Amino acid sequence: xxxxxxxxxxADGMIRAFAASTGNLVEEARAIHNTAPVxxxxxxxxxxxxxMMGAMMKNPEDRxxxxxxxxxxxxxxxxxxxxxxxxxxxxxxxxxxxxxxxxGKLDVSGAIGAGILTVIxxxxxxxxxxxxxELVSGEIAEDIAYxxxxxxxxxxxxxxxxxxxxxxxxxxxxxxxxQLMPGCPEETISRLEECMKGVTGVTDILKEGKTAEEMLRxxxxxxxxxxxxxxxxxxxxxCSRERVSRALMTVGEKELRSMISDGxxxxxxxxxxxxxxxxxxxxxxxxxxxxxxS
Numbered sequence: 174x175x176x177x178x179x180x181x182x183x184a185d186g187m188i189r190a191f192a193a194s195t196g197n198l199v200e201e202a203r204a205i206h207n208t209a210p211v212x213x214x215x216x217x218x219x220x221x222x223x224x225m226m227g228a229m230m231k232n233p234e235d236r237x238x239x240x241x242x243x244x245x246x247x248x249x250x251x252x253x254x255x256x257x258x259x260x261x262x263x264x265x266x267x268x269x270x271x272x273x274x275x276x277g278k279l280d281v282s283g284a285i286g287a288g289i290l291t292v293i294x295x296x297x298x299x300x301x302x303x304x305x306x307e308l309v310s311g312e313i314a315e316d317i318a319y320x321x322x323x324x325x326x327x328x329x330x331x332x333x334x335x336x337x338x339x340x341x342x343x344x345x346x347x348x349x350x351x352q353l354m355p356g357c358p359e360e361t362i363s364r365l366e367e368c369m370k371g372v373t374g375v376t377d378i379l380k381e382g383k384t385a386e387e388m389l390r391x392x393x394x395x396x397x398x399x400x401x402x403x404x405x406x407x408x409x410x411x412c413s414r415e416r417v418s419r420a421l422m423t424v425g426e427k428e429l430r431s432m433i434s435d436g437x438x439x440x441x442x443x444x445x446x447x448x449x450x451x452x453x454x455x456x457x458x459x460x461x462x463x464x465x466x467s
Contacts, residue, residue, distance in 0.1 A: 176406045178224050178258055179386045183396040187357040188365060190398065191225040192349040192389035194379060198224075198260065198408040199335055200343035205408075205447050208267045210337045211279045212247055216264050217335035218281070218313040219252045221348040223262065224406045226317075227254030230296065238293040243311065245286025246271070253445075258406035261445040279337065282311035290316045292324070314348070321352065328353045330365070334375030345379040349389060361396070368392055410446035417441050417450045422460050433457045 178193040199217035202208075208216060219239060227237045235256055242249040246269045252262030274280040288308045295301040304324035308316045314333040321329040333348035351369075353362060369392075378388045390398055421441060422429070432439055433454055442449045452460075 174382075174384070177385050178228060178404045178406050179389055179400050180228060180402050180404075181389055181393070181398045181400045183393045183398040184357075184361045184364070185397075187354050187361050188351060188393070188396060189354060190349065190351040190389055190393060191228060192347070192385040192392075193221055193224045193406060194345070194347040194385040194388075195221045195224060195406060196343055196345045196347070196379070198406060199346040201408040202262065203341075203343055206263055206267045208264060209269050210341050211271055211281060211284045212264050212267055212269050213337055213341070213343065214279045214335040215247060215281045215284055215313065216250050216252075216262060217343065217346045218333040218348070219250050220260050220262050220408070221333050221335075221346060222313065222317055222331070222350075223252040223254035223260040224258060225348065225350045226292070227256055227260065228258070228404065230256040230294065232296065233257060234297060236295045238291075238295070239317075240291045240293070241285060241288060241308070241313070241316075242291070243285035243288030243308065245269075245282075245284050245288075245311070247284040247286075249285070249288065251444075258404040259409035259411075260406065261408060261410045263444045281313065285311040285313075287311070290320055292320060317350075328362075330369050332372060332375045334379070336376040336380055345376055347375050347379045347385060347388065349375065349392060351392070364396060365393075368395060410443060410448070412443040412446060412448060414450050417443070418452070418456075418460065421452065426461065429457055429461050433461065 176195050176197045181190045203213045238253045240251045248265035250264045254260040269284050271280045271283050292304045293301050306320045309319045314331040318329045318331040321327045330351045335346040336344040338344045439452045
């Protein structure tokens with residue numbers, strides 16, 4: 174089954190909603206970063222959130238970055254997404270081993286610890302919009318809901334889940350974001366709250382083989398949801414030798430000359446996808462000569 178994200182409205186436009194099934198892309202991220210189960214869960218939740226939050230942007234060039242910096246052993250995670258279902262991300266520490274939490278689940282909150290959630294929206298303006306809140310739980314879904322309520326004044330219900338197999342691979346992953354539009358009447362809010370009461374967990378729905386659309390329709394059934402579009406989503410990294418080369422040139426002339434004097438090739442790896450790029454001494458000399466470094 175393909176990873177997909179659906180967008181919908183309900184209650185005559187008073188509610189907007191997003192849902193995503195992301196098991197394949199989360200498994201790809203797990204394999205790339207060789208993550209322990211609790212890190213897979215944290216990274217997968219963030220990637221899923223990125224897919225849906227990215228879809229809220231308007232232009233193909235817009236980029237959304239979600240970052241958590243925590244005091245726990247995982248230290249944090251960073252995810253970048255666009256509006257077309259493309260997402261990438263990496264954990265700061267990939268191998269964290271913790272006992273289950275009090276509910277017998279992977280202890281994502283313990284892995285992240287107390288910290289800060291930062292959301293950066295780059296829409297091509299002179300300065301990107303940056304929103305920042307303290308983590309309220311470290312479980313990510315609650316933290317994103319708190320971000321929307323406090324930083325953007327948009328009441329939201331957020332569910333995120335990753336089910337990890339005994340062999341540490343990903344069984345299923347996905348999530349939903351349901352938001353109240355301005356002027357939403359109290360009656361509609363109460364009906365939505367009733368809908369949310371019966372939700373036990375995202376993975377409980379997805380492990381039955383349901384699609385993102387089926388999940389969303391089930392969640393909002395009493396509110397007459399109308400799906401407006403469906404988008405395929407995937408783990409996608411747009412790194413290239415040229416982009417990495419530009420990054421290398423930013424180290425400055427002094428550092429480049431030091432690398433050249435060492436007489437050895439320089440190898441750089443992409444944080445997001447792990448792909449390596451090697452630059453010979455001649456490559457470094459060419460960068461220095463073209464004046465790309467400052």
